[in-house]
Amino acid sequence: MNVHHLPMEFIIIAAGLFGAAAGSFLHVCIWRIPRETSIVTPASRTPCCDVSIRWYDNIPILSYCILLGRCRYCRSSISLRYLIYEIVTALLFAGIVYKFGISLTTLLYLIMTMNLIVASGIDWDHQYIxxxxxxxxxxxxxxxxxxxxxxxxxxxxxxxxxxxxxxxxxxxxxxxxxxxxxxxxxxxxxxxxxxxxxxxxxxxxxxxxxxxxxxxxxxxxxxxxxxxxxxxxxxxxxxxxxxxxxxxxxxxxxxxxxxxxxxxxxxxxxxxx
Structure with a gap:
C-alpha cells in the first residue's frame, strides 16, 4: 500500500499516536540517563510502590486517563509529567508530519525532535545536557x-x-x-x-x-x-x-x-x- 495515497488527516493522527508512544519512551530516557541506568531494562515500574507495570496500564495517554492519574495498586497520585510528555510529543510529531508530509526530511526532523525533547527534559530536571x-x-x-x-x-x-x-x-x-x-x-x-x-x-x-x-x-x-x-x-x-x-x-x-x-x-x- 502506498502511504502517499492515504488521507493526510489519517497520517497526521497516526503520527500523533506514534508520538505519544515515543513520548512515553523519551520520558523513560529522561529519567534513567542521568541515573546511568539502562533505558531498555528493567521494565517500567510504578514510582510509588515499585510494582511492574502491565501493558494495559502503559498505553500512552489512555492509561493515565482511565486510571485518573492514580496507581492501580496503591492508589497514589502519579505525576502529571507522564501525561504531559506523551501529549506534547504527540503534538510535536503531528506538527512535523503536517509540515513536511511523508518524506526523508520528516524522518530527519522527527529524530531531531526526539533529541531536543530528551535534552530539554534532562536540562530542566538536572540543569545539564x-x-x-x-x-x-x-x-x-x-x-x-x-x-x-x-x-x-x-x-x-x-x-x-x-x-x-x-x-x-x-x-x-x-x-x-x-x-x-x-x-x-x-x-x-x-x-x-x-x-x-x-x-x-x-x-x-x-x-x-x-x-x-x-x-x-x-x-x-x-x-x-x-x-x-x-x-x-x-x-x-x-x-x-x-x-x-x-x-x-x-x-x-x-x-x-x-x-x-x-x-x-x-x-x-x-x-x-
Missing part, C-alpha cells in the same frame, strides 16, 4: 548538508549546503559562548552551562545562521516570559536559575516549522520599497 545528545549531532548536521548538496536528499531541509551548516554551527555555538562569557563577567558566576553552547552549535548546523539567530531570539523571549512568571509566582528568587536549554530547543522546533515564514514576515517590511 549530556554530550552524547549534542556533540555527535554536529558532524551529523554536516553529513546531512553534504547529502542535500550533492545528492538532493532531504530537499525540504532548511540547510541546503555544507557552508550553511558550518556557518550555522559557528554562529549558534559562538553566540551562546559569548553570552556565557559576558554573563559570567557581569554576574561573577557561571550564567550559562557549556552544554548550551554545544546544543546550539548542533542546532545551528541544522538550522543555518539566519534560523539560528531567530531560534536564539525566540528562546530568549520564551525564557524571559517564563522566568518573569515564575518570579512573580514566587517560585524563584532574584538569584534563581532556570535552565536555558529547553527554551533553545523550543525555539529550534518553532524554526523547523515556521522559521522561513517568520523571517519573511519581519524582513519584507525592512527591505520593501
Amino acid at each position: 549530556p554530550d552524547f545528545l549534542s556533540l555527535p549531532m554536529i558532524p551529523a548536521a554536516l553529513v546531512v548538508a553534504a547529502l542535500v548538496q550533492w545528492t538532493g536528499m532531504f530537499p525540504q531541509a532548511l540547510v541546503q549546503n555544507i557552508r550553511q551548516a558550518i556557518v550555522g554551527c559557528v554562529v549558534g555555538g559562538g553566540i551562546i559562548w559569548g553570552i556565557r562569557i559576558i554573563g559570567a563577567w557581569v554576574f561573577q558566576q557561571e550564567a550559562m552551562g557549556f552544554g548550551d553552547v554545544k546544543l546550539m552549535a548542533f542546532m545551528g548546523g541544522f538550522l543555518g545562521w539566519d534560523e539560528t539567530l531567530l531560534c536564539i531570539f525566540l528562546a530568549s523571549l520564551l525564557g524571559s516570559c517564563v522566568g518573569i512568571g515564575l518570579k512573580m509566582a514566587g517560585k524563584i528568587d532574584k538569584y534563581g536559575r532556570i535552565p536555558f536549554g529547553p527554551y533553545l530547543c523550543a525555539g529550534a522546533y518553532l524554526c523547523l516549522l515556521f522559521g522561513p515564514e517568520i523571517i519573511q514576515w519581519y524582513t519584507n517590511p525592512l527591505f520593501s520599497p
Whole structure:
C-alpha cells in the first residue's frame, strides 16, 4: 500500500499516536540517563510502590486517563509529567508530519525532535545536557548538508549546503559562548552551562545562521516570559536559575516549522520599497 495515497488527516493522527508512544519512551530516557541506568531494562515500574507495570496500564495517554492519574495498586497520585510528555510529543510529531508530509526530511526532523525533547527534559530536571545528545549531532548536521548538496536528499531541509551548516554551527555555538562569557563577567558566576553552547552549535548546523539567530531570539523571549512568571509566582528568587536549554530547543522546533515564514514576515517590511 502506498502511504502517499492515504488521507493526510489519517497520517497526521497516526503520527500523533506514534508520538505519544515515543513520548512515553523519551520520558523513560529522561529519567534513567542521568541515573546511568539502562533505558531498555528493567521494565517500567510504578514510582510509588515499585510494582511492574502491565501493558494495559502503559498505553500512552489512555492509561493515565482511565486510571485518573492514580496507581492501580496503591492508589497514589502519579505525576502529571507522564501525561504531559506523551501529549506534547504527540503534538510535536503531528506538527512535523503536517509540515513536511511523508518524506526523508520528516524522518530527519522527527529524530531531531526526539533529541531536543530528551535534552530539554534532562536540562530542566538536572540543569545539564549530556554530550552524547549534542556533540555527535554536529558532524551529523554536516553529513546531512553534504547529502542535500550533492545528492538532493532531504530537499525540504532548511540547510541546503555544507557552508550553511558550518556557518550555522559557528554562529549558534559562538553566540551562546559569548553570552556565557559576558554573563559570567557581569554576574561573577557561571550564567550559562557549556552544554548550551554545544546544543546550539548542533542546532545551528541544522538550522543555518539566519534560523539560528531567530531560534536564539525566540528562546530568549520564551525564557524571559517564563522566568518573569515564575518570579512573580514566587517560585524563584532574584538569584534563581532556570535552565536555558529547553527554551533553545523550543525555539529550534518553532524554526523547523515556521522559521522561513517568520523571517519573511519581519524582513519584507525592512527591505520593501
